[in-house]
Amino acid sequence: MMLHIHFRCPCCHGSQYRTSHFDVSAQNPFGAKCIFCKSPMVTLDNITTQNRAVQISGQISR
Ligand SMILES: [Zn+2]
Numbered sequence: 001m002m003l004h005i006h007f008r009c010p011c012c013h014g015s016q017y018r019t020s021h022f023d024v025s026a027q028n029p030f031g032a033k034c035i036f037c038k039s040p041m042v043t044l045d046n047i048t049t050q051n052r053a054v055q056i057s058g059q060i061s062r
């Protein structure tokens with residue numbers, strides 16, 4: 001069974017990852033790690049949320 005979830009690296013925005021149960025954590029329940037920079041992968045939903053947070057904080061600082 002393959003996971004049909006699209007992950008994206010928050011660091012280098014790569015979409016290639018490998019999964020390992022050694023890397024499973026509360027924030028990374030699938031244990032998906034970027035093969036390039038070894039960052040924990042996030043789902044596209046999480047990236048959208050993070051981008052919104054950045055935009056909101058940017059508006060506040062201005
Ligand atoms: Zn990466």
